[in-house]
Amino acid sequence: MKIGIISGSHRQDSQSAKIANYLAKLLGETHPKIGTWIHDLGKEPLPMWDEALFTGGEHWAPLAKLREQCASTDGFIIIAPEWHGMAPAAVKNFFLVLGNAGEIAHKPGLLVSLSVLTGGANALCELRMSSYKNSRICYIPEQLVIRNVMGVFNDDASANNPEEHDYFVDRGKYALNQLVEYARALKLVRDSGAGDLAPFPNGM
Template sequence: MKISIISGSHRDPSQSMKVARFIEQRLRDKGLCDQTWLYALANNPLPLWDQGVWDGDEDWTRRLDPLHAELRSSDGFVIVTPEWHGQVPAGLKNFFLLCGATELGHKPALIVSVSSADGGAYPVAELRMSSYKNNRLCYIPEQVIVRHVESVLNEDPAANDPQADPYFRARIDWALGILREYALALRQVRKSGVTESEQFRNGM
């Protein structure tokens, strides 16, 4: 089983990347998957979508083929997003425009939202509302909102809030365990063939 983690922040370094790396390590330490892949949107590696994506432009094909191959070989995803002005960063929204059902369809994803304060709920709602429509990504019911992120999940124990840090570590472990079971279950859904349809290629 392969779980891919998408770090949605444009910044480098970022707290989102810190959280993404922590999650990747926990997946490995707990033996929840055989392989992980971490992809960061720091410094905007993906240009904004344009018509060339649909027209088979060579530059787009060269850029997207390696990304799509990694996503197609994944059984599940963790989507890590900061909250910027109450929103998902533009680069992460663009990521979903550039990836379709072939890469993400009928595979489970765990949303992990990151906030420097008490926020983080708006990106969860935004992702659940629209980002899955045509690519058929399946967000699991659980989510994690890492609030006051600077004070948790740090490698240096002295930098962590002694009350909040253990909670977030335990909550992430629990949510990752659920993600794994969804990944196992949805393999059979894809294998059944019922999700394939030339007539209904887009979501409603």
């Protein structure tokens, strides 16, 4: 089994990337046989959607590797910081670019948002409302809203707020366990053929 992690911040050195790496570490500790990969949209941004996506524009050539990774992956962690009460453009663009080819269809997604202060929920609501339609990603009921993110999931233990960090480690493991079980279950759906996108490639 393989889990892909999308770090959705535009920043080069982001808290989203920090969270991505820490969740990958937690997943490795609790499920050592599961592989992970991280695509950091701050360091490896995707071109903004344009029509050349469908006609083989040269700037879309690097997308082939990400498509292959997503196609061979059983579940996803989507990390979206809340910016101005919204999910960042890079995350929305990820779904526009990978929304119709089936690489993420009928695979579970764990949504994670974060805020330096006490926000975070709006980005998750936005993604739950719109990003699944054509992509057919299946968001699991559990999610993580990591507030006061500067004080948790730091490799330097002295930089962590002990109470909040320990809580989010436990909550993270709980959410990751659910993601793994949904990944196992939804493989049966994909293998059944019931999720064939050929008759209706776009959601309603």
